[in-house]
Every structure is written in structure tokens, then in C-alpha cells.
């Protein structure tokens with residue numbers, strides 16, 4: 001059975017990102033996967049403190065013993081990872097950037113991936129109506145996730161996000177979840 005890790009980077013627990021991530025979770029579960037969710041808006045989370053402990057050859061996790069720490073054990077046996085974030089100021093939220101920072105332990109001292117061979121996807125929600133408006137900014141984040149040895153399985157974008165997602169978007173998110181299982 002696969003394990004899919006969902007990272008929710010919106011501060012709104014019942015917002016548009018959460019609505020699509022629920023579909024991702026349902027899709028993953030329909031394919032038999034266990035779903036683990038991390039709410040990146042946890043108030044105790046900090047970004048990388050540059051202690052360099054994770055640069056040691058034998059390091060497998062960040063030394064910060066906080067809410068996010070169990071994710072390193074989850075990453076060991078996860079089949080898929082999804083990052084769900086609204087667009088804030090033309091890019092991912094500060095909550096999502098904390099995750100990016102905290103994935104430094106996912107690469108070794110030589111920058112080789114420590115948890116390779118996973119699939120990843122993104123769920124992006126934004127007020128702007130043009131679905132490719134932020135592609136250039138998001139490309140860097142997608143490139144970073146690929147650099148961890150992860151294959152991009154799909155990116156679901158809800159442009160002009162408001163109210164309930166369309167059936168088409170829900171299906172896209174559900175199928176993404178299935179593909180990550």
C-alpha cells in the first residue's frame with residue numbers, strides 16, 4: 001500500500017485549497033493509499049535555522065523537534081507527495097516556503113536525493129483568472145521538487161478560485177491523488 005503525504009499551505013482550513021486537497025486525499029484513498037496530512041500553518045513551525053546538522057553524512061531528518069518532524073519518517077516510505085498552496089504575492093505562501101526550506105534534509109551533503117523515487121503533484125489556487133499567470137515563479141518550486149529525485153505527476157490549478165470547485169477540477173484533483181498512490 002502506498003502512502004501519500006499532503007502538505008496544506010493555506011491558513012484557511014475550509015478554503016479553496018482545502019477543497020481540492022480533500023479530492024486528492026479521496027483519490028489516493030480510493031487507490032488504497034494511506035494519507036498523511038501536514039498543516040503548514042502550524043504556529044510552531046520555523047524555517048531552516050542553518051545549523052547544518054542535516055549536512056552530516058548520516059543525517060536523516062531536521063534536528064528541529066516540532067510538528068513537522070515526523071514528515072521525514074513519512075518520506076521514507078511515501079509513494080507520493082502533494083503540495084497545496086494558494087498564490088500569495090505571485091508565488092507560494094510563506095507556509096509553503098517553510099516546507100521548501102525544511103526539505104534540505106531530503107538531500108545529502110553532496111546534494112544527492114536522500115528520498116528519491118517518489119511522485120509529486122501540486123494544487124494551486126489563485127484569484128487571478130489566468131491559470132498560467134504565475135508559471136514562471138512556480139517553475140522554480142517544481143524544479144526544486146524534481147531535484148529531490150521526484151517525478152512530477154501533475155499540477156492542478158484553480159484560477160479565479162471562489163466558492164466550490166467545478167466537477168472538472170475535482171476530477172483532476174481526484175485523479176492526481178490516485179496517481180500518487
Ligand SMILES: Cc1cc2nc3c(=O)[nH]c(=O)nc-3n(C[C@H](O)[C@H](O)[C@H](O)COP(=O)(O)O)c2cc1C
Pocket residue numbers: 010011012014015016017018085086087088089090091125126127128129161162
Ligand atoms: C495575502 C494574499 C495575497 C494574495 N496574492 C495573490 C496574487 O498575487 N495573485 C492571485 O491571483 N491571488 C492572490 N491572492 C488570492 C488567493 O490566491 C486566493 O484567494 C486563493 O484561492 C486562496 O486560497 P485558500 O482559499 O485556500 O486560502 C492573495 C490572497 C491573499 C490573502
